[in-house]
Amino acid sequence: MIEVQNYDEMSQKAAGYIIDKVCQYPNIKLGLATGGTPIGTYKNLIADHQKNRTSYRKVTTFNLDEYIGLSGNDKNSYRYFMNEQLFNHIDIDKNNTYVPLGDSKDAEKECLRYEELIEKKGGIDLQILGIGSNGHIGFNEPGTSFYAATQVIQLAPSTREANARFFKHVEDVPTKAITMGISTIMKSKEILLLVSGESKKDAMNKLFNEEISENFPASILKNHPCVTIIADKAAVSGLK
Template identity: 60%
Template sequence: MKLIEAANYEEMSQKAAEIIIAQVKEKPDAVLGLATGSTMLGTYKQLVEDHRQNGTSYRNVRTVNLDEYIGLSPDHPNSYRYYMNQHLFSHIDIPLSQTYLPNGVSDDVEAECQRYEQLIENLGGIDLQLLGIGRNGHIGFNEPGTSFSTPTHVVELAPSTRQANARFFPSLEDVPHQAITMGIATILKSRHILLLAAGTAKAPIMAKLFEGTVTIDMPASVLHTHPNVTVIADQEALSLVP
């Protein structure tokens, strides 16, 4: 696991964007695994800025997102499809037909999970997977206790995760109880994984990550078993790492 330290959120976002841009330049039809949440906003802003100023093209890039809420349609302002369109896809030159997220309103969510897993395989696998980290150590929506061998699956969201995400919804009751997420096995098949963390809220879990113990009680700890992981974290997120 390679650690890149950043002074602050801005610098973390800049460094993350540089790695993504380098990946797209090296392989114009790269498959990018994307994430949502607050951590990624600065990175997407940098990508949009770079696209505008330097013309980096995403015309042949394919993207697969980690997860989507069950029950929210693509045009729901809290769906992850909506987030991706709003913060990235509608500002760069990627055809929307090359951007994929799990379908949260599928009639058959189990079949949807299998379809999504197969889709990633058919695209040739993920070249670069972007990850945030939950305060409980989740990656994607793989909550503590999730087996490391799970493919894309349906999850019940932990109360703490619903609570953490409630800030985006009118009230806690409006936060969906379930989501579809790439599994840990899906994430581990990525050729390069880039985990981002910023802010003091992430300091305790980052300290735990760097303790190095691999356990299903802390999903992100599985990243120690992957040969090509880069972590970019700001000083606040690293403040409790000895």
Template identity: 50%
Template sequence: MKIIKVKNNQEAGIQAAQIILEKIHANPGCILGLATGSTPITTYQNLIQAYEHKQVSFKDVITFNLDEYKGLNPTNPQSYRFFMNNELFDHIDIKIENTHVPSGLHTQNPALYDQKIHKAGGIDLQLLGLGVNGHIGFNEPGTAFDSLTHVVDLDPSTIAVNARFFDSIDLVPTQAISMGLKTIMNAKQILLIATGTNKAEAIAHLINGEITPNWPCSILQQHPNVVIIIDEAAGSMLK
């Protein structure tokens, strides 16, 4: 496990984008696992900037996103498909048919998503954020370590945190479809970003804590190739 310490989320975005760019330069057809939420926005901004400066092409890159809210149409401004198009895909030369986001509408057999990933060759680098309760993707505390892509009931703390993106907390979906913990662990490399004091407890459990489903992020201790980017606030509870 490699830990990179930065000053803030802006610097985290620069560092994370550089790692992703190095992966694309080494393999222009690499498969990236992507995340949503506020944490990776600066990373995506730096990737867009690199594309605009002709430092990279995404035309052969394939992506698989971690999760999607159950019940939201891809055109819904709060859907993660809409987020990805708006924050990244619409601004680079990636082929939209090479971008994959779990369907929030067709959730009868979510593990088919894992089959798509396997058929594509497996994820070369998986980008992750981190929930205040230790969730990665939408794998809430108690999720089985051997879980594949599945429908999850969102924890009240997750709903409360995500309410800032909606007009009302009552509009936040209570379920989502998410890559499972085993799906995430199958990635060849994992890159996790966490900034802010509210992530400090989860980071402490991720790096120094017992490996337990009570803190889903702790499973990353068992992965052979993990890079964690944190600022001083997120690392404030580390021993």
């Protein structure tokens, strides 16, 4: 684990980590997350792209999840978020950026298509993850099977409340999402988990001190051979 002072330092370190990989492997396939945690990392990637011309022309990306019912043009969709926060500002080919289609007619079919797509492209080399305060990764809420592939899930009330800050009203937060499954995430060759802030203190504690259990989805990461955690002081402040 890399411990840093604060959110800004976490974002710089994470961006540096990703940039090194992109320079080393220009064809890298990145798994990306949304939410508040990676926004600073994406800002640093953009600044570096502008300053040092790091190129994403050959990079492919797969996002972890998308709300069901929202099209990519919806300001609250994760496709929109990714375009705004990263893709519009770097030289990536948008045809090589994949986010599950939240407005597909058949969400179950979309899950199968997305899972197969990741496989067909050769799998994810480096997956960026955040963590929910209830231990979710992607939108795999507590109780989700560790064996699940990309799937439709019902969002936990706590997750909808946490994400309400991006919407006008909590009722506007969709109730369902498509998410890469835990098994999809575990197949990535490498994982970079970013954790910042006091609200993640308990989750960090559980991650380090509790047994692997489907009640705390992130605990499965202990079985992955190559995980790097970048966490700030506030997030680790409760570690016993």
